[in-house]
Amino acid sequence: MAGTIVSDTLQDGSGNSTATTNAIKGSAKAWVTVNGTLSSGMTLASYGVSSVTYISSCLYQVSFSTAFTDANYSSAVSSSWDSGGNSYPMIANIANNGTYAPSTTSTYIVSRVYNNGSTGFLVNYLYAIFFR
Amino acid sequence: MAGTLVIDTLNASSGPLQTNNGMSGIAKAWVNYNSSATTITASWNVSSVTYNSTGLFTINFSTAMPDTAYCVVSAASYVGGTGSPSLMPQSLTTGNVVMNLGYGTGNYNTGINCVAIHR
Numbered sequence: 001m002a003g004t005i006v007s008d009t010l011q012d013g014s015g016n017s018t019a020t021t022n023a024i025k026g027s028a029k030a031w032v033t034v035n036g037t038l039s040s041g042m043t044l045a046s047y048g049v050s051s052v053t054y055i056s057s058c059l060y061q062v063s064f065s066t067a068f069t070d071a072n073y074s075s076a077v078s079s080s081w082d083s084g085g086n087s088y089p090m091i092a093n094i095a096n097n098g099t100y101a102p103s104t105t106s107t108y109i110v111s112r113v114y115n116n117g118s119t120g121f122l123v124n125y126l127y128a129i130f131f132r
Numbered sequence: 133m134a135g136t137l138v139i140d141t142l143n144a145s146s147g148p149l150q151t152n153n154g155m156s157g158i159a160k161a162w163v164n165y166n167s168s169a170t171t172i173t174a175s176w177n178v179s180s181v182t183y184n185s186t187g188l189f190t191i192n193f194s195t196a197m198p199d200t201a202y203c204v205v206s207a208a209s210y211v212g213g214t215g216s217p218s219l220m221p222q223s224l225t226t227g228n229v230v231m232n233l234g235y236g237t238g239n240y241n242t243g244i245n246c247v248a249i250h251r
Contacts, residue, residue, distance in 0.1 A: 010136075018154075020137075027157075027158050072164055076247070091217070094210065096209035097211070115236050129248065131176065
């Protein structure tokens with residue numbers, strides 16, 4: 001049976017407690033681990049994410065299972081090193097350029113070589129987490 | 133009516149959740165701010181974001197962290213062919229964290245900046 005419990009504070013048997021609001025506002029609404037080198041099945045694990053799609057030029061679209069109320073969510077992204085054996089340090093960024101920008105239903109992640117914004121490589125692992 | 137719920141495990145229809153996971157696993161603060169306009173777009177447990185100098189911003193917490201061992205994760209927006217910026221923590225106190233938005237050898241202000249704090 002499902003239902004709703006109304007409480008301002010959550011506390012465990014050891015006396016640790018937190019305001020319920022903290023759990024609501026601080027909980028990630030979505031997260032995903034991606035293998036950026038795969039053409040399909042690139043989502044290795046996720047929560048609140050319906051799909052990850054490779055667009056082009058090391059640009060990935062992350063679609064949410066449940067749409068956000070607005071596009072103001074806070075994102076955190078990170079990347080492994082490049083998959084080509086070049087040992088390039090990679091930077092993962094959220095795209096914010098015209099078509100490729102955060103929306104309520106999806107956001108875009110781009111992987112680039114650090115200090116060389118025009119050069120992208122596929123990466124074995126991309127991580128993203130979203131709060132709102 | 134509200135109150136305090138003392139419980140070790142929460143059971144949703146999708147499965148159980150250890151209450152401790154809900155306490156330790158949640159972000160203690162997060163923010164989405166625009167470093168060009170130096171305005172907060174959305175946030176939780178962040179009282180303000182202060183512009184210090186180019187690329188340097190102080191994120192002030194509404195409720196301080198218990199120590200400075202907290203985990204900082206972040207993202208900045210990609211701004212085109214010349215910029216893959218890195219948003220990095222520069223200094224941490226219990227009351228705030230200074231973030232550095234850099235590219236190459238310089239700092240700059242641009243676009244969406246996001247930070248989440250775990251402890």
